[in-house]
Structures are given as C-alpha cells and as structure tokens.
Amino acid sequence: MTARPRAWKTALGVFFTAVMLFPVYWMVNVSFTQTKDMRADPPHWFPWDPTTEGYRAVFHQQLPALGTSLLIGLGSVLLTLVIAAPAGYALSKLRLRGTRPLNFLLLVAQMIPAVVMAMGFYAIYLRLGWLDTVVGLIVADSTVAVPFGVLLFTTFMSGIPEELIHAAKIDGAGTWRTFRSIVLPVSRNSIVTVSLFAFLWAWSDFVFASTLDRNGAMIPITLGIYKYIGNNTTEWNSIMAAAVVASVPASVLLVLAQRYVAAGVTAGAIKD
Amino acid sequence: MRATQTPPVGSPGTPGREAAITSPPGPGPRPAGRRIRSTQWAAVAFAAPLLVYLVAFYAFPLYRNIELSVHDYTIRAFVQGNAKFVGLSNYADIVSSQTFLPALRNTALFTLVSIAFQYAIGLGLAVFFRNNFRLSGVLRGMFLIPWLLPLIVSASTWSWMLNSDSGIVNSVLQAFGIGQINWLTSPGMALVSVIIANIWLGIPFNLVILYSGLQNISPDIDEAAALDGAGGWKRFWHITFPLLRPVSAITLLLGLIYTLKVVDVIWIMTTGGPGDVSTTLAVWSYREAFGTGQPAFSPASAVGNLLILIALVFGIVYLYLQRRQEES
C-alpha cells in the first residue's frame, strides 16, 4: 500500500471518531454555554462566550456527592478484592470441591438484572436500616463486580506456574503466606484490573443509588445529576457541567491504568 | 493459551455495564488424592468469604424477591411484614396487564435492534481499524470514551441533544428542511431514540472484542487468499467472517443478555414513556417498584423474575455455545 490511501484512511478514521464523540463534545460545549444562549436558534456550536457558572454551581452543590461517589467506589473495590482474590485462589489452585457448580452460579449471577437485585436489597435494607447508607450502596454495587472478580482471578491464577507455589511450600510457607507473598504479588495486574472495573461500576451506578439511597444525606454524583435534571431544566449548563465532572475521574483512572487494563483485556479476550 | 475467556470487560449500555467472563478452566490434572484432602480445608477457608457473600447478597435478595412476587405487598404490608400470600396471581396480573404485550414487544425490539446495529457497526469499525494507519491506535482508544462515561451522563446528554424544541439534532434537521421531530415525546420515535442512544453506548464494547478477535486471525490466511486473487470484500466474507464466528456468537449473546437488563438509559431519557411506548420489561419493573412514588413491589418483582427467566434461557444458550467452543 502506498502512503496516500493511508492518509485517506487516517482522515476517515478521524471523521468516524469525530462523529462518535460528538455527543461528548456537545456535553462539554453545553456545559460552557450561558443559560440565555441555551435555547438559542440556531444553537451555539462553540461556546464563544463561555461561562463557568455551570461549573461553579457544580462545585458549590455537588462536591459532597463527588466525595460520596469516591468513597462508595473505593469501598466497593476493597470489598470486591477481599472476597474475590482468596476465592479465585481457592478455585484455581486449592482444588476446591464443587468448582464447576460454583462457576456456573457465578455466571448466572451476572445475568440477574440490577433492578431485581435492587428490590431484594430494598426489602432487606428496610429492615436492617441500611437504606440511604453508604455501606448499603457499597455492598449493592459490589454485587456487580464480585462474580467478575472471582472469575478473572481464577483465570489468571490458574496460569501461575505450580513450581512457584511449590517452591514456597518447600520453604515452609503455609497456604496463607503463599497466597500473600507469592500469589498476590504475581497477580498484580489482575488486581488492578478488577479494582478498576469495580470502581468504575460503582462510580457509574444509577439503579442502586436511585433505589437504595434516594433520601440519603450522602448521595453519589449520579443521583446528584439525576436530581439536577428533575429540578432545574433550564440550567442545562449546570447539568452538563456536573456530567463532565462526573466523567473526569473515571477517564483519568482509565488513562493512568490503561496499561493494566489493556493487558487484562487482551490477554484473556479471545481464544488463540 | 489455556483459558477461553471471552468478553473480559464490560458490556454495552447496561445498568452497571457488568462484565462477564466465561467459565475459567476447571481444576487441572489432579495430583495424588492425599494432597487434595490436605488442602481441602484451606480451600474452603479461602472460598468461605465468597460463599457467605453469595448467600447473603445474592441468594437472600433473590429469595426475598420471589417472596415479594407471591405475596400482596402494599406499602403497609411491606413495612409490617404481614402480606397476604396470593400464589401466582401477581404473575397472572402482569401477564394480563395492558402493559405486558407492549413491554414484551419493546424489550424484543430494543434488544435485537440495538445489538444488531452495535455488532454491525462495531465489526465495520474493527475491520477498518485493522489497517494500521497513522493515529489508528489513538483513535481506537478514543472510541472507548462513550463506554467509560457513567450512563446517566450519556443518557442526559442524549436527551438534551434530542430535545424537541432546543436540541441540536432537530436544529440540524431543520437546516435541511426537515420539520421538528419529537424524538422523546412522540409514540413513534421514543423507542427509536433510546435505541439510537443505546447503540452508541454499545459500539465501543463490540469494537474492542471484535478487534481483538480479528487480531487473532492469522494474517497469513488473508495474504494467501489475496495471492489467489480474492478481492477485499470476498476475502472478508469468505475467510475473515467465518473465522470470527465464535467470537461473534459470544459477543452477540452477551449483548443480548445485558441489553435485556437496561434500565437507566431508558429511564433517564423517556421514563419508558410517553405512555408505555418505550417501556421494556426491566423499565416496567423499575417503574412499578421505584418510579411512581407508590411502590408496588409485588407486581414489580413478578416482572423482574420473568426477566430473569428470559435472561437465563439465553444464558444457557450462551454457556452451551461456549462449552462447545471450548471442546472444539
């Protein structure tokens, strides 16, 4: 192939990407648009006369919600890791009996709609007094990530050479120490991958937040945006500014850890 | 590689965009029986948190959900816990409800049309990006952005873009002389609108999976065919596409299972309305339980359980396909 068709392809690629990302551009554009120009006809394609009033409103009103989301995300990561990593080890290396049915259950678990889980949790939390609590949301959000985490850890850990574990045993290490000092450090990439997804899912969750935390004093950012939409529909710059801010941490995290994710994704993606 | 691990990362437009991985490999060749027994206690101990977790946070909520669906829970009974047992009458009620058939039809349309377009566009882009041109890696990375955004962000952006009076989409259409389309508020367009947004959300997932599927097809085969004089389209259709079939099947099925569950995109854009025209089973369940301020958990959980049944059917097809692929 000569260079010219390639340049042509690059141009086409840029065009496709631009079309695909237009809604994202529009979100940013609207977030800087003045309220009076919001319903202008024709719309302002570029915020020539930008305002930061939307962002100021967000930082004024939504900062606690961002903190809550962060807390829920990190809590969900911790809970997921604590449960999934040892279980992955048990399933891959310790020859737990009943592995097949357990794997099957984990797969089925991923098919259950969140709205169904939300109803069950609502009924339980109402009794426990866990409604509108951060702990309640952390637990609910982790149900999305735990089956994923267990299956990912199991797959990864079964790739760890037996010799490595055997060597630790010979040195007199118990199962726990082997897990802690050999298996976990080796599984660093999958830990990052699982953490990343657990965080992203918890951060983006709307269904659990809107059902289990609707009246909480601490609401996550997704619910903050939702309540925004319900209340001030002419201030779309504030809504979109909140949306931009809510997108930033997720994107930053992915950019920072993209190497790990790419490794995790492509390694297991397709059968060779 | 020993692991057959399909879609590693999340799925298109789903509530939490849950990811799924297929079953990990079973235990390897078994060593001597004695060693199994000696590690069995440790294995149980390591798996114990998971087992407790599954019982407490999966089995119990699901049990509660089934229980809700066979009782008549009013707000009062919900709190006092003395709901009347009504057997399957909630199920009979929802099936005979005016919303049932439209919701079933919308669920089918939403799911099938979404995944068909997601797949077709995702595959087209994957093939396109397979040519390593300048910036292809960067651009492919940027395609992930829609997938990363919290769904509420994407959904609210789309609903503003599709706003009847002040949305950018109508404004562009008007420039071409097309009159105002009430995307989100007319019975003909509401479902189309949420499908469009959902397709957009699912393209990155399909692109990533199909792209890595393509990467695993040896370029030699393609080159050999090219030497034989086969044209680009013919090569794709007769060689690449059949080789990609297992990956395609699993991508489509996963898309199906996850699209069935979608609540937030639809809820944020149209709340399933106007009337019921964009109400799917999942949205219906959400609305009955949480959407009206008058919680009706019993019918809602009946709808939800029905949805689980449907998802399970496709889930089992998926497992079957996957196992067959493992064996081949």
Add this chain to the structure above:
Amino acid sequence: MIRLVKSARVAAMVGVLALSGAALAGCGSSASGGSSTSSAGGGTYTWWDPYPQHDASSDWTKRVEACGVAAGVTIKRTAYDTTALTNQALLSAQEGTAPDIILLDNPAVSTLADTGMLNTTESLGLDTSGIDPNLLAAGVIDNKTYGIPIGANTLALYYNKTILDAAGVDPSTIKDWASLNDALAKVKAAGKKGISFAGIGTEEGSFQFLPWFWGAGAKLTKLDSPQATAALTLWTDWLSKGYAPNSVITNSQNTTWEEFLTGTFAFDENGTWQVNSAAKASFPTGVIQIPAENGGAAPAPTGGEFLTMPVQKDTARYTTTKKIVECMTTTAGQVKTATTFAYYIPPTAAGQAQLLSQDPSLKPWVDAVKAAKGRTSDNLGTKYPKISQAMWTAVQKALSGELSPTAALAQAQQAAVKATS
C-alpha cells in the same frame, strides 16, 4: 490487601482514600440525625416532617421548637423526604417507636390511618370544627378524622401580563374553557406561546390534570365518562393547535415553571408555592383561577400537610401532644405557617381573613383553596394512588398521540377497576 500491592498507583489510591475520608467527615456534620429511635421520655417530644430543605437553623424549626417551649417540653424535629416519611412512619409504628407528631402529606394520611397507627382528632379532644370541610376531607376516613391540615396549597393559572396585553386579552374575561381557548388563540395569533403545564407520567401529571377533570364534572370513580373525555380532549387540542408545547408530555411542575419564567408563555398552570418566584419574575404576572368547563372556578386538588398524632404506648403523652398541635393550629399560628413557607393558605376562615388583611394579593389563592378538593376525598382513601396511576398513563397516551382521549381513558378505567377491585 492494599499493603500487598506495591504499586505507585495503588499508593495514589490510598491517598485518595484519605481524601475521601476527609470528605466523609465533612458530609457527616451536615447529615441529618437519621431515624429518631424512640419517643423519648421526660420533656422531649418527637416531631417528623417532610421538609428536609428547612434545616435546624430555619424559621420553620424555630417555630416548631417554640410550640414545644410553650407546652413546657423540648421538641426534637427530624425531616424526611415525602416518600421516606411514609416508610419511616410505618416502620416506627411497627416497632413501637412512632414519634409524637408527624406532619404528613395529605394523600398519605389515609395510608397511615388504614394501619390503625393514628389517633383520631376526636380521641385527643382536638377541635376541627373551624377547618374548611373540603380541606379536612383528605384526613377523613369513614367519618373519622385523623389529622389537622396546617395549611393548604393548590393550583391556579399564572399569566404573563406583558403577553396578554400585547395580544389584547383581558384575563378577567376568562371564565370558562371557551373564553380560555379564545385567549389562547389570540396569544398564538400574536406570535407567542399559549400555555404550559405538567403532563408528566407521575402523580404530578394527575395533580395537574385534576382541575380540568373535575372542572368538566368528571369523577375519579369513572375515568371514561364523557366529561373526562372532554377534559382530556381540551389538553390534546391545545397541543394539536399549537397552544401548548410538546414538552408538556415530560414536564414536571418545576420544568413548566422554568418555561414560564423564560417569558415566552402566556399562561402556566402552577401552584401556590410559586407565589414568591412569580413576584421576582422579569415580567409582571397575575393569577386567575382555573375555569370549569361551563364557568366558575374548577375544583383544583389540594396539596399540603396534615398534623397527625400516632398512637403511643404511654397515653399520658397525649395531653402535651395536644398542646403542641393546638399551638401550631391557632389562627395566628396558621398565618405564621403561611408566611413562613409563603405558599400555605390557612385552612380556616379566620386564618384566611387574617392572611388577606396582611397580603390582599393572595385573594385568588384563598378563593382557589376554598374551591379545592382533596385527592383522597370522596372516601377514595388508599384507592386514589391506583386510580391516579391509570389516569396519568391515559394523559400520557393521549398527549403523545398514541391513543385518542376516548380510547386512552377507556383503557385507564379498565386498569383502575382492576387495580382497585
């Protein structure tokens, strides 16, 4: 776990965790007290209300506390969101920890009364004879009264005087649907938008539809009557004639008000709670009552809260509870409530007279409240929510053009009968 992963990124995460800990502490201080556990003995009386927007330092809290002081006790006030309040109330009743007083949204009174957790006003010796019967009705089930309204709000039509003047419409001539339609036609001819309202598929949609529904003479027990069809056709005609924007299908009452405030609409159907906001609008506004089909004021639904007194194990507490309730519902007290919120009309003739002497501009609202009607009245009680859901669904289907008003209402009646049987 974290300790084991020696990665700079995880270290960064830990830093973030520490940060969020700080954020948590920050939030904690602003969090409300959570569920109040028991109706504590001694001199503390518990009070729940649905006004989380009024915090501990607000005028409202001070007013509640003052009534406690007058009765010689301390009042501990806890606020919940409206839906949460109902749940919490039911839960507390079951656990025997109900508060002494709950200020409850009026449609919820029948739900709670139905469980037997509320005292009747009669059993506490409270006098309700001065309360307007149409306002008290939402708290009356089978001839027993379960609460006292502290005030009421309702719907009316706000208008944009600038637009009406330009279109040559005199708002005082709008007496029935025909004259309203004439006015809308003139406004449209003058190049402005006619009317905005909330047709959203929630209780708000039903709330907004009811004045037209009742104004046509329809009854909630028969959603498919010709009168009901006339009311829904009025709304759909507004859309098809371009008097109302398409956005009404998804508008909440807040949204429609925001639309009105942009100054492009001649009329907006909205509530007493916008009085202050209307005064601050960038154009002169006015209010007329929603006309009935054939003239006169249509009954609009009442909004507003009732003071309810949950059953207590220690019946000796009732004496003080009664004092607190009386303190809140004296004529002066009602007027004070009205001005504290700026959107409550006192439920008694005396209170209304006093409020009007302070602020004569509220006259249309006092009239509207007098003509208003409780949604759960006519002994509908707990059936109302189910009927309402069928009704707003019909409104949605008709406004969007999915079904004709007749067909939509026929479906709704079917659904309502099924749900309430």
